[in-house]
Amino acid sequence: MKHVVTKGLMAAAIAVSGFVAAPVRADDMTVTIVAGHPPVFRWVKHASQTFIPAVNAALEGTGHSITWSEQYGGSLAKVGEELEAVEEGLAEIGLVSSLFDPAKLAPQNVTYFTPFVISDSTVVSEWMDKLQSSNADMKAAWEANGLEYLGGAIGIDDYLLMTNFPVNSIADLEGRKIGAPGPAVNWLKGTGAVGVSGNLTTYYNEIKTGVYDGVIVFASAALPGKLHEVAPYITKVGFGAQYAGGFAANKDWFDGLDPAVQQALRDAAAADRVAYHADLDASVAKFLGIMTSQGATVTEVDDAFRQQWASGMDNVARVWADKLDASGVNGSAVLKDYMDTMRAAGATPVRNWDQE
CATH class of the missing domain: 3.40.190.170 (Bacterial extracellular solute-binding protein, family 7)
Incomplete structure (x- = not known):
């Protein structure tokens, strides 16, 4: 059962994260990133070690910068609550576990209804990232929940x-x-x-x-x-x-960003997918x-x-x-x-x- 976020809690979290519902442009932003799993799991570890540094590096010299608030392991949202946390503005970006949101992200769960297909998680993740934009129903599922899919597919090994x-x-x-x-x-x-x-x-x-x-x-x-x-x-x-989700941003917030910041987030998500799967394959x-x-x-x-x-x-x-x-x-x-x-x-x- 998912926990209902109270208005008071949401207001407090919004105040902490600096989230503004209306699209804004800012040179220095505080961005909250959320994951229900703790950093002991590889996809969360790479959010800290790959995604965030890649965004920061891409923004150097652009006049934009981000101060990150990393909320993992249930500190802001439990497993399966990441979508709602981002949708409601408790966090700007989330590692959204589509696997644990089968009602709201039903098309994204196609791999879990098709076992015995392929054991290569790198192939699954690469193509599932592409399908999020090329498949109309997958794209619509994110948008229906107020999210912008960034990429960084979380492929799961056999x-x-x-x-x-x-x-x-x-x-x-x-x-x-x-x-x-x-x-x-x-x-x-x-x-x-x-x-x-x-x-x-x-x-x-x-x-x-x-x-x-x-x-x-x-x-x-x-x-x-x-x-x-x-x-x-x-x-x-x-x-x-299998495919278990990826990075998604609050769409209202994302749409208000400078294009350079938007591109930095997308590029960082792609870099995260590559680094995560190289790490996964080796382990x-x-x-x-x-x-x-x-x-x-x-x-x-x-x-x-x-x-x-x-x-x-x-x-x-x-x-x-x-x-x-x-x-x-x-x-x-x-x-x-x-x-x-x-x-x-x-x-x-x-x-x-x-x-x-």
Whole structure:
């Protein structure tokens, strides 16, 4: 459940951040940037280490400067509340987790309804950044919420299954409670497991206390979250890489900026995406190795297992697209656009969700 922001809190935050609802031009600005996750997670770390320095460097000599207020880890908005914080003016810029705002950013969640498509997060993020402007429904979703998408797609490395029991067959999942982020709960349909919606900030305790028997998660977050301590059986199923959001600005605020500042923000978001994914690619194998050295057991399923899992699922992509179609959003076009884009980029999906 999302927390309702009181008018008093919003007014206080506006006063702190210096946000002005009407478009303004200023040489020296105070800008609040928000993320629900803490900096231990790579995409938040790069907001500090890549995005902000890139903006500052680009503004040198332009007569514009920014003093940053970095609000991460729930200090201003919890996971899934970033969109509202930016929309309402509590922050000018946010790392908006589209994954945890499936109602307001439904088209952005297309990757989470199309598992088993491609495991390369760099490819997914590059093309999802482009689709935010080229796909009419994706672009409209941001604008409907008063946001301007800047870029900096948060690609997520190939999802894994981490459990406190060994998985040798799909039958081993029968009756087990498995936590998964947002729409990824749908990946468990047909396996016999009980899918429970959750997120990285709670997984460790929920496995430790027996609420979950395991989680669907990715290696680059599993190690920082110490999940292998409570779920030491790591199964590489090949669910695929995903898109989880990116940098977005309050549109009224952004529209009032000097074009040089607007371009600096966009360029910095693009630089952040490149740096983040280079860091991500270098860490995945390393992190799996560290978890193995600390007692985890890593196994990879064969093609038959992967095909059995994918074939046993409902066509969740088709159900998702049809639901969007009925609501006035062209979900079928979004699904086809994404799948065509991935196939053109070299993907060989286990299931062609859009063609069934």
